[in-house]
Structures are given as structure tokens and as C-alpha cells.
Amino acid sequence: MFDIRAIRENPAAFDAGLKRRGLEPLSAGLIAKDEELRAIKTRLQEAQARRNSASKEIGKAKASKDEALASTLMAEVAALKDQLQAGEDKQRDLEAALERELAVLPNIPLADVPEGKDETANVEVRRWGDPKTMPAASLNKPKQHFEIGEALGLMDFEAAARMSGARFVVLKGQLARLERALAMFMLDIHTGEFGYTECQVPLLVRDQAMYGTAQLPKFEEDLFQTTGENRFWLIPTAEVSLTNLAREQIIDEAALPLRYTAWSPCFRSEAGAAGRDTRGMIRQHQFSKVELVSITTPDKSLAEHERMTNCAETILKRLGLPHRTIVLCTGDMGFSAQKTYDLEVWLPGQDAYREISSCSVCGDFQARRMGARFRPAGGKGTEFVHTLNGSGLAVGRTLIAVLENYQQVDGSVLIPEPLRPYMGGLERISKP
RNA sequence: GGAUGGGUGGCCGAGUGGUUUAAGGCAGCGGUCUUGAAAACCGCCGUGGGUUCACGCCCACCGGGGGUUCGAAUCCCUCCCCAUCCGCCA
Secondary structure (H helix, E strand, O other), rough: OOOHHHHHHHHHHHHHHHHHHOOOOHHHHHHHHHHHHHHHHHHHHHHHHHHHHHHHHHHHHHHHOOOOHHHHHHHHHHHHHHHHHHHHHHHHHHHHHHHHHOOOOOOOOOOOOOOOOOOOOOOOEEEEEOOOOOHHHHOOOOOHHHHHHHHHHOOEEEEEHHHHHHOEEOOOOOHHHHHHHHHHHHHHHHHOOOOOEOOOOOOEEEEHHHHHHHOOOOOOHHHHEEOOOOOEEEEOHHEEEEEEEEOEEEEHHHOOOOOEEEEEEEEOOOOHHOOOOOOOOOOHHHHHHHEEEEOOOOOHHHHHHHHHHHHHHHHHHHHOOOOEEOOOOOOOOOOOOOEEEEEEEEEEEOOOEEEEEEEEEOHHHHHHHHHEEEEOOOOOOOEEEEEEEEEEEHHHHHHHHHHHOOOOOOOEEEEOOHHHHHHHOEEOOOOO
8 A cells, every 4th residue: 555645745756666567657646636635625624613613602602691693603603514514525535535546556666676577577586406416306207296195195186176176185194294294394493593483373354454464455356255244354374464463553663573473274266277287286275384474664674575585495495495586577576565586496297496485575565554553763653664474485385395306216205304303203205 | 142341642541512722640752950870850742634934823533434413532323343241162
């Protein structure tokens, strides 16, 4: 969400930002509405001021028993009433209209974000690890994760489909444990080494929380919602719950940055993804993810973004998974982001790099929607915080990456060294 | 599911129709005092809008909306939210 005052002060910069997002200039229309709104406020307040002073005079007139003066004044106030009513209605309508228009505008990319229409314009910034050194490289044709999992008898899409339909899976035995092990491994690093505070958060939230992180009002079709009297949205990511920890709060600058992490299920309708990634666990209606959220001051958010991205990369490195880091171009970034790094892990079964994490800095875009502020040390007043979120990592996709990269000729899967303590010392997953 | 209480500035909290400004306190900021600090004292201390060269002045906002009234934080209606008790339940 943008500050209309900022648009008013620098409309050219605003329109230039929209253009980078592929949008037409909007500042003229927004400013016209804002001017109309402020003109109405001015007229309204003149009438209000007169009504207030007249009302006070009525009080005095009545006190001094001057009934003639009192009734003259009362007639005047009565005449003002219609004018006030109309003005108030108009003001409310205009304010709501302006808010509606602003609420559906995406955040503006930072200057160093590469220009581009779609993912083909994304830019690789670094690459780590060599796929050729992985066990899967010794195979003629590395298998895809679902072939490996099904052959092990530990991954069952049919059973899931019988109860829930497409885009669900049942993991069993050591694969189910692997999912848990990965999550615990990630949480232990983020909390123990990187200073994130582990949270257990609501998975069902109200409209206002979804509005705060900007899933609403524009992306309702991507979400699941409960039925009944009390309707809740199912979170598509713990970013929603963790970022909303700061909503309507005023935080002392000394307490910043706040760093939160949570391992949570995520629910996505995948409404626009029909036909994409239909096989396997890549794209599910339900998956688990370890999420990272930071709340910072404006001057620290860019450094925090690099730090957060590094935290996510660290997980991939420790697991020995080859990956690359790319910066998303203006046309491929999410709605709330100013800048986004995606981490893509190597999947030998697909012979491709696939997204496993997305780390975004949002500036004050979400904070303004949530009313999340901080009190500058030694200063007056409050300012909006900056918010960041990133996956650290998507657990389901990490499981896929482990299966595909560590698969063996005999169909078993080696367990990366650092995960073994979380697997009770197990070195290899074989057919039970 | 049944019953009740409540929503006022960063926080606590007074305010049941006006003539005096949402009192007072806490926290915060600045100052006086002090070797330094504490204490004490003084001052400042919500958001948005309008106006002004500026100092300032004016208006709105007491959960949202509607209504009554010359005038509403205060009375009425409605919606949202929070809490407590009872019942049921992991």
C-alpha cells in the first residue's frame, strides 16, 4: 500500500515505478481524487466550525434566557445539517474509493532490480555446488522423486487422491520421518545460529491479517476459506501469521530487528496452475515450510535481506544440495516485494533448477497495511517498520531434492550427513 | 450452545448531553539542579486534513456504520472485536 502523500509529492517517480511493473501511469487519477477529497474536507470543516460555534452560542443564549436569539441560531444550524450530511457521505465514498484503488497496486521495485517481463529476464547472481559430484550423477538416467518414493513404497499419491483428490500425497515410514527431520534441522539452525525465534502460529486467520500481508483483496482465488458462521482463511504461508505479529504494534527501535521462524503447513488452491507440475510433490494444495520473517528499521532492511537469503542458502549448503541464487526481474516479483531472491535447487530427475525458497524485502508496504510501527530511539513520533519474508526452506521440495540428488543405483537414498542425527542415525533409506 | 461484562491517546484510566480544551497518572523527550546519577521541579509529548512566510489557528477522529438532538465519547439501533462464567470437547 502506498502513501497518497508520497504520490502527491513525487508523482513522476511513482508512475515510473508502476511502469517497471508493467502498469500504466495512475498518479494523475489518484491525485485528482485526493484533491477532490481534500477540497470536500475543507468545505466540510468550515460548516462544522460554524455549527460548533453556533451550538455554543445556543447554550449561552439559553442560559441567559434569550429565546429569540436561540431559535434564530437553531434555524441556522438546522440549515447546515443537510450540507454536512451530504459532505460526510461524499467524503466517506471518496476515501473508500481511494483506498480500494491503492490496495490493489503492487509494490515498486528497487532501482537495482533487473527490468523484464517474465522469468526469462531473471538474473543469476551466484551458483553453489556441482551436480556432477552428487550420487545421482553416476546414474544413466536419474529418476524423479515420485519414482523413487513410490518404488520405496513410502510415497503414495493414490491413497491421498482417494481421500483428497489431486495435489496431495501420503508419506510413510522413513520418508515421513525425513520430512520431520528436515524441518527440525532447519529450525535448529535458524534459531541456534541465526537468532530467529521459533513460533507456533495460527493457521487460520481473519480478513484483516490477509489484507495486511496483501494476499487480500487481490488474490482471494489462491486461498482456501472455511465455511460457516466464522469464516477463516487458511494461510498460504506462515509469512502471514509471522508478519502479522507486528500488526497494530509500536515497537521500540532498540527491540529491532525482530526475527521469527515457524514450521507450518501451507494451503494453496493453485487456481491458476491447472496442468502445471501435476505429477509428484512439486505443487501441492498442502505442504510444509519453514518460514523466516524479519521486522526491521528502514535503514537496515536491505542488509537484512542479504542476511536472510544467506540463512536460507546455508541450509542448502549444509545438505550439500547444488543450487543457484537468482534475483527476480520486475515482471516476475510478487505483489508486496521491492526485491526478491529466489533460491533454485538442482533436481537431477528433472534435469533443472527449481525454486525452493523465495526471499523478499517489502519495505513499508505491508507495514502500512498492518499499522506496524516503531518508535525511533530518542526521536518523536512513529515510523512504519520494514518487513521481510523468506522460505528457509520449503520442506516438501527439500525432501524432493534430497531424494533426487542422493538416489543410488539400487533405488535406495543416502541421507545427508547432517540429517542423520535427526533420523536416529540412519544412513540410508531403503525399501522396507 | 447459554449467560454476562467490555472496546477512550504508546500504556493505565476519568469522563452518563453543552458553556473549559478527553481530567489525572505512567512511560518517553528536552531542561533546571548535581562531580555523575537518582530524586525533585519546569516544559514538551496522538493521527489525519485545512490554513499560514512563520508562530499559530481551525476541523475531524473515543472499535466500524447508522440514528436521536440546536449540540453526542456520553442516549438509541446495528455490525465487528475482546474478556469472563456455565455446558460440551482434545
